Amino acid sequence: MLEERIKETLERVAETGPSEAGGYDGFLRRRRRAARNLSAAAGVVLAVVLGLAVAVHQLVPADRPATQPTPPAAGGPGTELSRPHQGFEVDMPDGWSFPKLVGGVRLPVEQADDGRILLEQVSPRAVEMTISTGLIDPRYNAVLGRPYRGPGPPTGIDYLEPEGTVSSGGRADGRPFLRTVQRDRDGAGVVDYYLSWPYRCALGPDLRCPAVLGLRVLHVQLLWTKLARPAKAMAVAERVVQTARPIGNAVDPAPVPGQPTCGAEDLDRLGVVETYRGPALREPKTGAYAVAPGSVVAKLRLGDYNLVHCRLRDRIAVVVMDGDKPAAVRGNGLAALASDALLGLVASNPLGSWAGWSWTNWCGSRSATAWYVDPDARPAKRLARIASGPPPCLDPSHPSVLQGGYTLP
Amino acid sequence: MTDDLQFREFFAGEYGRLRRLGFLLSGDWTQAEELAQEALVRVWWVWPRVRRLRQPGAYARRVLVNRHRSLLRRAVVEARHAVRTHTREAYQPDLGEDAMVLWAAIRDLPPRQRAVLVLRFYEGLTEAEVARLLRLPLGTVKSLAHRGLARLRTTLEAAATGTPRGGRS
Numbered sequence: 001m002l003e004e005r006i007k008e009t010l011e012r013v014a015e016t017g018p019s020e021a022g023g024y025d026g027f028l029r030r031r032r033r034a035a036r037n038l039s040a041a042a043g044v045v046l047a048v049v050l051g052l053a054v055a056v057h058q059l060v061p062a063d064r065p066a067t068q069p070t071p072p073a074a075g076g077p078g079t080e081l082s083r084p085h086q087g088f089e090v091d092m093p094d095g096w097s098f099p100k101l102v103g104g105v106r107l108p109v110e111q112a113d114d115g116r117i118l119l120e121q122v123s124p125r126a127v128e129m130t131i132s133t134g135l136i137d138p139r140y141n142a143v144l145g146r147p148y149r150g151p152g153p154p155t156g157i158d159y160l161e162p163e164g165t166v167s168s169g170g171r172a173d174g175r176p177f178l179r180t181v182q183r184d185r186d187g188a189g190v191v192d193y194y195l196s197w198p199y200r201c202a203l204g205p206d207l208r209c210p211a212v213l214g215l216r217v218l219h220v221q222l223l224w225t226k227l228a229r230p231a232k233a234m235a236v237a238e239r240v241v242q243t244a245r246p247i248g249n250a251v252d253p254a255p256v257p258g259q260p261t262c263g264a265e266d267l268d269r270l271g272v273v274e275t276y277r278g279p280a281l282r283e284p285k286t287g288a289y290a291v292a293p294g295s296v297v298a299k300l301r302l303g304d305y306n307l308v309h310c311r312l313r314d315r316i317a318v319v320v321m322d323g324d325k326p327a328a329v330r331g332n333g334l335a336a337l338a339s340d341a342l343l344g345l346v347a348s349n350p351l352g353s354w355a356g357w358s359w360t361n362w363c364g365s366r367s368a369t370a371w372y373v374d375p376d377a378r379p380a381k382r383l384a385r386i387a388s389g390p391p392p393c394l395d396p397s398h399p400s401v402l403q404g405g406y407t408l409p
Numbered sequence: 410m411t412d413d414l415q416f417r418e419f420f421a422g423e424y425g426r427l428r429r430l431g432f433l434l435s436g437d438w439t440q441a442e443e444l445a446q447e448a449l450v451r452v453w454w455v456w457p458r459v460r461r462l463r464q465p466g467a468y469a470r471r472v473l474v475n476r477h478r479s480l481l482r483r484a485v486v487e488a489r490h491a492v493r494t495h496t497r498e499a500y501q502p503d504l505g506e507d508a509m510v511l512w513a514a515i516r517d518l519p520p521r522q523r524a525v526l527v528l529r530f531y532e533g534l535t536e537a538e539v540a541r542l543l544r545l546p547l548g549t550v551k552s553l554a555h556r557g558l559a560r561l562r563t564t565l566e567a568a569a570t571g572t573p574r575g576g577r578s
Contacts, residue, residue, distance in 0.1 A: 002558060003530060005511060006530045007531065008508075009504070009512055010527060010531040014429035018438055020424065020428065026446045031450050116544070161548070161549065163546075163548035163552065182548060192548075225537070
């Protein structure tokens with residue numbers, strides 16, 4: 001049996017690693033670093049809290065109580081569960097709560113960091129419901145009344161792929177949905193609802209919202225084990241589908257406050273290039289390679305993996321600073337992102353779209369630094385420092401050069 | 410027994426296992442050590458709560474898998490667009506020829522397929538448990554396991570008959 005060979009091989013491979021010596025020291029170093037970061041963050045929070053306290057004290061009139069009515073207990077029945085970055089809001093169903101158990105193991109579960117809502121039926125506990133948004137496989141979107149009309153099916157996305165017995169339905173407001181059911185022989189099963197939930201975005205007067213964002217659906221998944229009878233829970237899931245409300249980026253093209261910019265968390269530092277492989281990072285006008293051995297390369301992912309939890313950034317640049325002034329580098333301050341063609345590229349291939357900058361032949365001060373900047377801010381706003389030092393001096397008689405490029409389809 | 414002493418015992422019992430799981434998921438011992446240490450730091454922060462659990466080790470594994478899951482996304486892209494600044498030799502365990510072929514094939518699997526197979530067959534989790542751990546729909550986990558096994562079968566058959574495999578994207 002292949003499965004047994006896999007198990008045996010994995011066990012043998014896992015036993016053949018290098019020594020574990022130094023593991024506890026490494027752990028202690030990490031722990032100290034984490035503690036330092038935490039105390040720094042706590043300091044900032046304390047300062048903000050104190051600042052707010054002072055501000056509120058000054059703003060609230062003396063004859064009016066500073067306290068607000070107490071909101072309903074978090075997670076109680078009827079509580080509004082909002083995910084503006086994902087564009088939906090639902091009410092906590094009666095008889096449901098945030099879970100204490102996952103996978104039969106008693107675990108302190110934090111809610112998913114990707115914005116999903118995970119709920120558990122209070123009694124019996126063997127039923128879970130997950131509510132989130134995602135992009136459905138384009139083949140199914142036509143059924144939802146929004147056939148995909150983009151430039152070829154986008155690749156590299158973790159599409160939701162309906163599996164099981166498929167049926168369709170609609171809400172009172174006309175939004176269509178797909179419903180799939182899978183039942184195991186032991187009585188366990190899963191029901192999935194996919195409700196059309198298009199993303200609204202505003203990229204500027206001349207920029208179209210990528211067609212791929214029309215594939216977004218609200219995904220409600222109900223999962224039960226053999227210990228539960230699903231009929232009552234299925235009615236609850238159906239009610240969640242019928243009553244979920246579009247909010248945030250499902251109704252308003254303006255960026256949701258706090259919504260991260262695609263790629264902003266992924267500013268990448270790569271150091272001096274010795275070898276380069278993979279799709280060409282090319283200079284947009286000439287099509288020439290923007291990466292050469294001896295360059296310092298910084299690159300930035302343009303898209304998000306599902307393009308639904310972030311807003312697209314339309315311009316970003318790199319500037320090399322020598323002290324407080326822009327360094328004498330040809331192409332300094334180069335913006336690599338500015339056109340709808342680039343955003344179309346992101347929409348057609350979010351995983352494979354990169355902007356990159358290559359800085360070569362620096363013969364000046366070793367303390368020169370490169371920064372990502374927002375060129376549209378006045379003055380240009382520094383976003384993040386590129387940690388790599390300057391590239392090596394290859395030829396003092398030639399200028400230092402900064403080139404920008406991006407991956408081409 | 411003090412919290413600190415208890416945690417050190419927990420560390421001694423779990424570090425190796427977490428590191429091995431990290432290696433099977435990532436294929437890299439250095440990354441495996443980082444994953445294991447990071448997971449244990451996060452456990453340490455909530456140790457007074459976690460130590461009362463029936464299976465604190467399961468909590469640590471969940472933290473490690475979640476951490477790896479978030480690194481996976483970046484790793485997939487890095488693999489496609491790697492601009493390498495240094496070369497790290499792939500670790501070659503001392504195995505027989507058959508097992509080496511199978512391990513190479515497992516390492517070649519897309520990260521999500523490999524994660525599902527490792528959790529299924531090394532950790533011994535059910536498909537439903539893997540689905541919850543990876544926060545994927547059950548159907549997706551089944552499909553990933555099916556596709557992973559099919560790919561391994563194809564690779565092993567090709568190796569047995571000496572047929573070269575098709576090019577990878």
